[in-house]
Each structure stands twice: as C-alpha cells, then as structure tokens.
Amino acid sequence: MTLYLMCFALLLIGIYGIIVKRDLVKIIIASGIMGYASNLLLILFAYRKGGIYPILEKGKDMTGRVMVDPLPQALVLTSIVIELGITAMLIALAIxxxxxxxxxxxxxxRRLKG
Amino acid sequence: MILPFFIIIPLLAAFLIALISGERDNWAIAVAVIAMLALLCLALFGFVTIGAQTQVYQMGAWKIPYTICLVLDALSAFMLVIISGIGLTALMFSVFYIRHLSTSWKYYALFMLLITGMNGVVATGDLFNLFVFMEIALFAAYALVSYGSRAEEFEASFKYAIMGSISSTLVLVGIAIVYSATSNLTMATIAQLLPQNPTVMYFAGGIFLAAFGLKSAMMPFHAWLPDAHSSAPAPISSMLSGVLIKTLGVYVLVRLFYNVLGAPPLFLKMFMIFGSISILVASFLAMGQWDFKRLLAYSSISQIGFILLGLGIGTRWAILGAIFHILNHAIFKALLFYNAGTVEMVLGTRDLRQMGNLTKILPYTTATSMCGTLAVAGMPPFNGFFSKLIIIIAAVHAGHPIYASIAVAGSFLTLVYFMKVQRYGFHGKKVIEREGVKIGWGMRTAMIILAVLTLATSLLILPGIRTAVLDPVVAVIMNKTGYITQVLGGNL
Structure with missing residues (x-):
C-alpha cells in the first residue's frame, strides 16, 4: 500500500511541477516525472510477491512459485518509447x-490570450 | 476483411510520401489524395455493408483475450466515414493553402499520420492499442499545429503538448487501474468483468472522464483548445476541430462509458453538467472574441457541449441527436475554418474589425460562410437545426427542462456571435482592395462541397433514410450488452 501511495505522490509531484513551475525546461522534466509515475504504477500492478521472471524453461521448478505478470512490462516498454517521442517533441518546441x-x-x- | 486497411493505407502512405518525395510536393499530394480517396471508398463501403453486425479482426492469429483486436461496428464505421470525408476536403483545401507556407512533403506525411491515429482509435477494440493510436494522432497534431513556424504557433503547440501529455498520463493510469482489476485489455472482456467491481469502475471511470474530457475540450478542461485550433493552419484547424476532438474525445467517451462501463447514471449526470457548462460559458467567451478563428474555436467547445448533453440524457432520441450533431458539427465547423483560412490568406488578418467588402472580393467564401453560419446557429433547413432540435426535445421528454432551456439559450447565443462574424467580418464596411493572392480551385471546391453537405445532411432526418443511416449507430450505443456479445461471440 505504501508503495502505491508513494507512486501516487510521484504523479502529484509531476502535476505540481507542470502547474507551478515557470520554466519551460522544468515543465518538460515535470511531465517526464508524471510519465514515470504512470509507468511505475503499471509495473507495481504486475509485481507478485516472491514472483520470478515469466519465462518457462526446461527443468525450471515451478511448484509453489508465482510469476510476475509479463504484459504490463511490454506495455511500459511501449509507453516509454512514446514518452521519449513526446519529450523530444516538447524539447524541440522549447528550442x-x-x-x-x-x-x-x-x-x-504570452502572445496568445483571450 | 477490410478492417486492417483503415490503418495500413494511411500509415503506408505516410512512409511512402517520406520515401519518394523529392524537393517538390507533387508526388506527396498524389499519394495522399489517392490514399484518402481509397479510405473514403472503404469507409463508405464498410458503413453500407456493416448494418447492425460487427466485424472483428484478431491480429496475428491470437485469440481474443490475448490478441489486439480491431472492431468495426456501425458506430466506428460512422466515425470512419466522417474522418475520411472531412480529411479528403481538408486535403483538397491544403494543396492550395499550404503552398503559401511551404512546398514541403512533410505536411502530407504528418497529415497521413494524423489520419492513421484517428482511424486506429476508432477501429481498435483494445484499450492499450487505443492509447498508442491516440498518441500517434496527437504527435502529428502537435507538429501540424506548429507547422507555420510563427511564434504564436509554437506557443500554442507547446501548451497543447503539455495538456495532451497530462491527459495521456491519466489515460495510462486509468488503463493500469482497469488492468489491475480485470487482467485484460480487450474492451469487450473488460466490459464483462469490470461492472462486478463497482469501486474500480467508478475510480477508473473518473480518471477516464478527466483524461478524455481534456481531449474533447469540455469546459473545465478546455484551456488548450482556443490557442491550438486558432494558431494551426486552416485545414488542420478544421481537422482538429471537426474530427480530432470527436474521435479522441467524444467517440472514446461514448465507447468507454456506454459500451464498456455500461452507462452508469453518475457519469451520464456529469456529461450533462459538463455539457451545459460548456454550452453556456463557451458561448459567452466566443461573443467577446474579435479573432475569427478563435471565435470558431470557442464555438467548437460550445457545440461539443451540445453533443455531451445529448449523450448525458441517454434516451434513444437524445443519442440520435448527439450522433447527428457529431456529423453536422464536423461538416459546418470544417467549412467555417476553411472560410476563415481563405480570408486570412487573402487579407492577411483574422481580426473581424479589419475585414470588410468580402462579398465583392470573395463571393464564394461569403456565400458558403453564410451556409455555415446558418447551420451552426441552427436555422432550418440546415442540418444544425435538426440535431439541436432533437437534443432539446429529448431533454424535455426525459424530464430535464432546465437543461433544455440551457440548450435553447446556447443555440440563441450561437446565432448572436455568428451574426457578429457576418456583420463585422464578411459584410463589414471597411473597403479593401483585392490583393494579389489568388485562392485555388481546390479551396473553392472544398468549401462548396461542404456547403452543399450542410443542406444535404439534413435529409438524414427523414424517417426512411434515418433508419438506414443513424439508427444502427444509435442501436450500438444503446444496447448495453450488445458490444460484448457481438465482439466475443462473432469470433470469425
């Protein structure tokens, strides 16, 4: 439970940074932090206590053991790549x-208003 | 199996354009136009043949809980027709409009990526795949908003990108929460499993409402829209305002809250509240604008309010009105943005006070803008009148007289601020000599096609045509368990 709350705190830190900071670079970093929080949340949901890596090998003893869920790890890889693209885009715009x-x-x- | 082609064709076109184009944009235009025509034919074919059935395509020969599936039913086919129809006219308009900005192929490649993303969002039946396609569409949209390389455009694009990344993060968090409860990402199986766990459903639903509300620019989440939509080049404004906020915002809200979460009354109530706030506040904000495109952008928020109000009421007629208004708003808002783009190109300004004498300089633009204005303000016999009328009558029937009166007031305010456009803008007193810029025939044709469509689509309300076109779409939304049984039962 503490882990989930800390993950949520990380998300809030990201949102706080985006809302409060005035520097474009800091805003980009804050949006990155927010992204890490959501990725971490996915990984946390996939984690099983005492779980092992999710690959079936010959002769691997599986009795009484659980595997971590592999799907969120694949999702996180995708979302990291997307975030990389978005961050690059944001930096290019900032430049x-x-x-x-x-x-x-x-x-x-502030040339746009109204 | 036509389903994968809705994604393959525009994606292939985007990469082909990048590969074969040289310095000039001729080949890029040819490839883009062919791809869009093919998509429009496919979408129309899909819409005509699909009827009340559902087609499911499972990628990579995996079976449904494990695969990424694509789903085509009446609702997604309807959205695909709107995307490719408006996309084709936007492409016709851009061929002439974009050349005064640059003659690079990059615009067309990004445009096709935008179409890929939107088609993907509409066609997919997998929650995470929806997120990926949404990011593709948004990524292209950020780049296209800043395409003109002026200071305001970068500012608007940055704002849009930051707001977009907040909402994307929220979507990912929502997906994570749904996954933790159901261990599934296929929307049909989630729809089966999630209602057993109301706490998670309401938690995830709230997050999705905020995230996709941000994408559809409902009122408390609207701040990015007026900047992004008014700064983008005109054809992109019309794509964003006419199609993108509907596919990424409204369509996903409908799919998630009606088909997946099973239309919980709490969220429908929130749709109605947010919708009526959007209608009223955005109308008042639009009245104060002197920038033509910014006024149109605020008007988009207000019209999205009508759609959300219809969806929130949730009776059969209200949903019919909302679906009809999605189509109508796509048509007349695209038309009005083309008008604004033409005026900006010829006069070099978007300020309504600097315009005038346009009846002589731009006769076609003025005439078509009148069609657009009457349609958006809800004057019979234009299409906007019928969809708004259905929503208002449905609100009264469902016992929500207050919401109905808000919709009537919003409709009246729309008329007021568009009269301002006509009075000061197109029929203004300022005398302007014709300047050197010529508008191409493609721009004129795009405007005339849409102006004709504002009249022609009001025929959809006739009972015979309605049962063939709009009723299957409404049936998909209204049938709470239909989506689950159709997708899971119709396994090839």
Missing part, C-alpha cells in the same frame, strides 16, 4: 520558442 521569444519563462511567453 524554437526560445529562438522566437529569447526566454524560457512562461510568464513572458
């Missing part, structure tokens, strides 16, 4: 914003 506005401070990047 172009810096070229145009000469600042990373979001309070000064």
């Amino acid at each position: 172009r914003i810096f070229e145009k506005y000469k600042t990373f401070d979001i309070t000064k990047i």
Whole structure:
C-alpha cells in the first residue's frame, strides 16, 4: 500500500511541477516525472510477491512459485518509447520558442490570450 | 476483411510520401489524395455493408483475450466515414493553402499520420492499442499545429503538448487501474468483468472522464483548445476541430462509458453538467472574441457541449441527436475554418474589425460562410437545426427542462456571435482592395462541397433514410450488452 501511495505522490509531484513551475525546461522534466509515475504504477500492478521472471524453461521448478505478470512490462516498454517521442517533441518546441521569444519563462511567453 | 486497411493505407502512405518525395510536393499530394480517396471508398463501403453486425479482426492469429483486436461496428464505421470525408476536403483545401507556407512533403506525411491515429482509435477494440493510436494522432497534431513556424504557433503547440501529455498520463493510469482489476485489455472482456467491481469502475471511470474530457475540450478542461485550433493552419484547424476532438474525445467517451462501463447514471449526470457548462460559458467567451478563428474555436467547445448533453440524457432520441450533431458539427465547423483560412490568406488578418467588402472580393467564401453560419446557429433547413432540435426535445421528454432551456439559450447565443462574424467580418464596411493572392480551385471546391453537405445532411432526418443511416449507430450505443456479445461471440 505504501508503495502505491508513494507512486501516487510521484504523479502529484509531476502535476505540481507542470502547474507551478515557470520554466519551460522544468515543465518538460515535470511531465517526464508524471510519465514515470504512470509507468511505475503499471509495473507495481504486475509485481507478485516472491514472483520470478515469466519465462518457462526446461527443468525450471515451478511448484509453489508465482510469476510476475509479463504484459504490463511490454506495455511500459511501449509507453516509454512514446514518452521519449513526446519529450523530444516538447524539447524541440522549447528550442524554437526560445529562438522566437529569447526566454524560457512562461510568464513572458504570452502572445496568445483571450 | 477490410478492417486492417483503415490503418495500413494511411500509415503506408505516410512512409511512402517520406520515401519518394523529392524537393517538390507533387508526388506527396498524389499519394495522399489517392490514399484518402481509397479510405473514403472503404469507409463508405464498410458503413453500407456493416448494418447492425460487427466485424472483428484478431491480429496475428491470437485469440481474443490475448490478441489486439480491431472492431468495426456501425458506430466506428460512422466515425470512419466522417474522418475520411472531412480529411479528403481538408486535403483538397491544403494543396492550395499550404503552398503559401511551404512546398514541403512533410505536411502530407504528418497529415497521413494524423489520419492513421484517428482511424486506429476508432477501429481498435483494445484499450492499450487505443492509447498508442491516440498518441500517434496527437504527435502529428502537435507538429501540424506548429507547422507555420510563427511564434504564436509554437506557443500554442507547446501548451497543447503539455495538456495532451497530462491527459495521456491519466489515460495510462486509468488503463493500469482497469488492468489491475480485470487482467485484460480487450474492451469487450473488460466490459464483462469490470461492472462486478463497482469501486474500480467508478475510480477508473473518473480518471477516464478527466483524461478524455481534456481531449474533447469540455469546459473545465478546455484551456488548450482556443490557442491550438486558432494558431494551426486552416485545414488542420478544421481537422482538429471537426474530427480530432470527436474521435479522441467524444467517440472514446461514448465507447468507454456506454459500451464498456455500461452507462452508469453518475457519469451520464456529469456529461450533462459538463455539457451545459460548456454550452453556456463557451458561448459567452466566443461573443467577446474579435479573432475569427478563435471565435470558431470557442464555438467548437460550445457545440461539443451540445453533443455531451445529448449523450448525458441517454434516451434513444437524445443519442440520435448527439450522433447527428457529431456529423453536422464536423461538416459546418470544417467549412467555417476553411472560410476563415481563405480570408486570412487573402487579407492577411483574422481580426473581424479589419475585414470588410468580402462579398465583392470573395463571393464564394461569403456565400458558403453564410451556409455555415446558418447551420451552426441552427436555422432550418440546415442540418444544425435538426440535431439541436432533437437534443432539446429529448431533454424535455426525459424530464430535464432546465437543461433544455440551457440548450435553447446556447443555440440563441450561437446565432448572436455568428451574426457578429457576418456583420463585422464578411459584410463589414471597411473597403479593401483585392490583393494579389489568388485562392485555388481546390479551396473553392472544398468549401462548396461542404456547403452543399450542410443542406444535404439534413435529409438524414427523414424517417426512411434515418433508419438506414443513424439508427444502427444509435442501436450500438444503446444496447448495453450488445458490444460484448457481438465482439466475443462473432469470433470469425
């Protein structure tokens, strides 16, 4: 239970960072933290106490042992790749914003309003 | 088996465009147009043949709880027709519009990726696969919003990307919670297992409501939409406003809350509340805008409110109205964004106060914008009138007179702010000489096709046509166990 709560705290830290921080780079890092929290949550749901790796080998003694769930691990791999893409996109956008506005401070990047 | 082709064709086209295009965009345009025409034919064929049945395609010869399955029923076929129809006109419009920004093939490759993502979201029957396709669509959308390379566009795109990544994280958390309770990712099996565990259902449902509410820009989650939709190039604005918020937002909400979670009354109540907030507040915000495209973007939020209100009421007529309004809004909002794009291209401004004299300079644009305005404001005999009327009557019938009066007020406010567009924008007093920019025939044709469709789709309300076109879609949504039995029972 503590683990789940800490994972949830990590998610909240990410959201807090996105809402409160004014620096574009810090916002990108915060969105990364939020992504890690969701990945961690998936892995936590897959974990079984005393579980072993989910590969059936010849001569492996399976009596009385549980395997961890392999599917969320595959999901997390996919979601990590997606997050990599999104982060690269965000960084590219931040670079172009810096070229145009000469600042990373979001309070000064305010040409759109209304 | 036509199902996988809805994903294969646009994905293949995107990579072909990247491979074969040289400096110019001629080949890219040819490939993109052929792919979109093929998709439109396939989607229409699928919609006509599917009727009340369901087709299931299981990838890689695995069986259903283990495979990624694609599901085609009346609802997804309906959405596929909208995507490829509006996509084709957007492509016709972009061929001429985008050339004044650049002549690169990259636009068309990204456009096809956007279509891939949206088709995938609509066709898939697997929760995680839905997330992946959603990310593909969003990724292309972020890039396309910033395509014009102006400062505002990067700002809007960054805002959109951050809001999008928050909602994607929430979707992933929701999927994790659902998986922890059911050990399944196929939506039909989740629909079987999840209602046995109401706590998890309400928890995951709340997270999904926030996440996909952000995607569909319902009112408390709307902040990204006016920026992103007004900064993007006009054909992309029309794709985002007309199709993307409906496929990634409304369609997924319908699929999850009606077919998977079994329409719990609490969430339907929330749809109604959020919907009516969207209708009212967005209408008032739209009234204060002088930027044409920003006004249209706020109007999108308000119209999404109508759709959500219809879905929230949940009677057969209300859902019919909501489904009809999805189609209608896609048509007239795409049309109005094309009008705004044409005006911006010719006059170089989006400010309504700087416009005027457009009846002489741009006769086709003014005429078609009048069709769009009347349709969005709900004037008979245009299509917007009928869908709004059905939603309002359904609200009264279901015993929600307050929501009905909110919808009537919203409809009236829509008329008010679009009269502002016509009065100050298209029929303004400012005298402007015609400038050098010429609008291409493709832009004009796209606008005329959609203007005709605003009238033609109101025929869908005639009883004979309605039973053939809209009723199967409504039946898919209303039948609570139909989705489960159709997908699990119809195993090839």
